Amino acid sequence: MKILTSLAFAAALSAAAVPGAAGARDAAAFPSRPVTLVVPFTPSSGSDIIARIIAPKLEARWGQPVIVVNKPGASGDIGARQVAVAAPDGYTLLMAINSFTMTPSLHRNLPFDPVRGFAPVAKLATAGYTFAINPKVPAHDMKSLIAYVKTQDGHVNYATPGTGTPQHLAMELFKSHLGLHIAHVPYKGIAGALTGLVGGEVQMMFTTVHTMLPFLKDKRVRLLAVSGAQRDPLIPDVPTFREQGIDFMDGVDAWYGVMAPAGTPPAIVEGLNRDFVAVMNASQVKAQLAELGLSVHTSSAAEFSSLIKHDLARWKKVVDTAGIQAQ
Numbered sequence: 001m002k003i004l005t006s007l008a009f010a011a012a013l014s015a016a017a018v019p020g021a022a023g024a025r026d027a028a029a030f031p032s033r034p035v036t037l038v039v040p041f042t043p044s045s046g047s048d049i050i051a052r053i054i055a056p057k058l059e060a061r062w063g064q065p066v067i068v069v070n071k072p073g074a075s076g077d078i079g080a081r082q083v084a085v086a087a088p089d090g091y092t093l094l095m096a097i098n099s100f101t102m103t104p105s106l107h108r109n110l111p112f113d114p115v116r117g118f119a120p121v122a123k124l125a126t127a128g129y130t131f132a133i134n135p136k137v138p139a140h141d142m143k144s145l146i147a148y149v150k151t152q153d154g155h156v157n158y159a160t161p162g163t164g165t166p167q168h169l170a171m172e173l174f175k176s177h178l179g180l181h182i183a184h185v186p187y188k189g190i191a192g193a194l195t196g197l198v199g200g201e202v203q204m205m206f207t208t209v210h211t212m213l214p215f216l217k218d219k220r221v222r223l224l225a226v227s228g229a230q231r232d233p234l235i236p237d238v239p240t241f242r243e244q245g246i247d248f249m250d251g252v253d254a255w256y257g258v259m260a261p262a263g264t265p266p267a268i269v270e271g272l273n274r275d276f277v278a279v280m281n282a283s284q285v286k287a288q289l290a291e292l293g294l295s296v297h298t299s300s301a302a303e304f305s306s307l308i309k310h311d312l313a314r315w316k317k318v319v320d321t322a323g324i325q326a327q
Contacts, residue, residue, distance in 0.1 A: 027267035040079025084112035088263035101311035105319040106326040123299035127254040154181035159193035210293025
């Protein structure tokens with residue numbers, strides 16, 4: 001018994017003497033029980049769709065159940081907080097979207113810190129945004145659209161699904177950089193905003209490419225630009241903002257990623273990154289997401305962390321400049 005006790009004590013000392021030894025052992029055994037993916041939005045949202053497509057792939061890779069749990073409410077804050085206070089062991093993960101970097105500027109009393117409260121794991125995918133106008137607007141590219149707006153003395157407007165939404169902040173970024181006067185018309189959801197644009201109640205709108213596709217066939221909208229670094233394969237004839245000399249709209253697309261609670265061992269974060277990136281880049285997953293207007297764009301944990309910090313600063317400046325207040 002004394003020999004066994006001495007051996008156990010020596011092993012403990014050895015682990016303590018080697019930085020990260022315990023974390024490495026945990027990572028080697030990870031996962032040994034079910035993993036929960038917390039989606040902070042309702043079923044059928046973009047993050048929910050991605051989670052449910054990749055969950056079976058992760059299960060096959062890990063040999064453990066992957067449970068998708070929807071925790072909607074407060075613009076995603078409820079689900080985010082659940083992950084922020086979870087044990088930092090990799091078993092509770094957040095399916096985050098780009099609005100994660102916007103709400104801190106709109107809601108100053110968040111129940112979590114968007115940087116110190118999480119360990120970014122990986123960026124997973126993006127959904128391109130497009131600048132859409134009602135066909136009655138006499139513009140066929142961004143240059144003519146900007147010229148038109150300047151002649152209207154503020155008598156033009158744009159639709160969004162609501163105050164503080166990604167579409168709202170993106171349009172305010174566009175306006176502020178160019179010094180344009182375009183009135184904001186917030187609707188209660190995307191359906192109302194689309195109806196307003198198609199019906200001519202509003203002249204323009206910034207939203208996801210996939211949302212606009214049903215209105216292109218009968219030319220009820222006209223698309224002038226896309227936000228990605230490259231043209232969107234769903235609408236290859238529509239140029240990017242950068243192609244039209246507007247470089248400040250780079251990166252203004254919807255992104256999706258996965259995050260763990262702060263304090264999760266680096267070895268586990270590294271393993272999670274490796275597995276999520278591998279699953280996302282499987283040809284079947286790429287094809288499924290492409291049909292839904294989502295493009296796979298994965299990253300390292302460090303790259304994702306840098307993106308989050310960049311976007312937090314970018315949207316804070318937009319919110320402060322425009323004086324936007326959450327409603």
